[in-house]
Amino acid sequence: MTVIAFIVGYGAPLLIAVITVASTAGDEKYSSKQACWLNWFESKALLAFVIPALTIVAINLVVLIVVLYKMLRRGFGAAIQPDEKNALVVIARCMAILTPFFCLTWGFGIGTMVSQDFGIYVVFALLSSLQ
Numbered sequence: 001m002t003v004i005a006f007i008v009g010y011g012a013p014l015l016i017a018v019i020t021v022a023s024t025a026g027d028e029k030y031s032s033k034q035a036c037w038l039n040w041f042e043s044k045a046l047l048a049f050v051i052p053a054l055t056i057v058a059i060n061l062v063v064l065i066v067v068l069y070k071m072l073r074r075g076f077g078a079a080i081q082p083d084e085k086n087a088l089v090v091i092a093r094c095m096a097i098l099t100p101f102f103c104l105t106w107g108f109g110i111g112t113m114v115s116q117d118f119g120i121y122v123v124f125a126l127l128s129s130l131q
Helices: 002-024 047-077 082-114 118-130
Strands: none
Touching: 002 047, 047 082, 082 118
8 A cells, every 4th residue: 555655646646746846847937937837827827736635635536525425424324422422523523624724825826827926926825834
């Protein structure tokens, strides 16, 4: 399992980066004086970030729904024990705290694409480093 995790974890980003650089290389499409080479107007290389990021978010959402469904389904069939009820409360609290925090990070990430304000870049970098 560890080998598969390393292959997917390091191989997939390497493959995405190689394909992106190979498809945008030449004519200096991947270098820009305004922003990084993941731009939209010149090379559409921003898709190399957006597609994997949205795929990860979608997979995480599916896993979250499946886990919550399994946990709640198990509780309906039998009498809910006090410990199980407490575990559901803890999970709900964690989700309520962490979800806005992670959404803030994505919001500032989008803010870096639409604003030139240096403060947004700093806050985005700090929030991303905490994840």
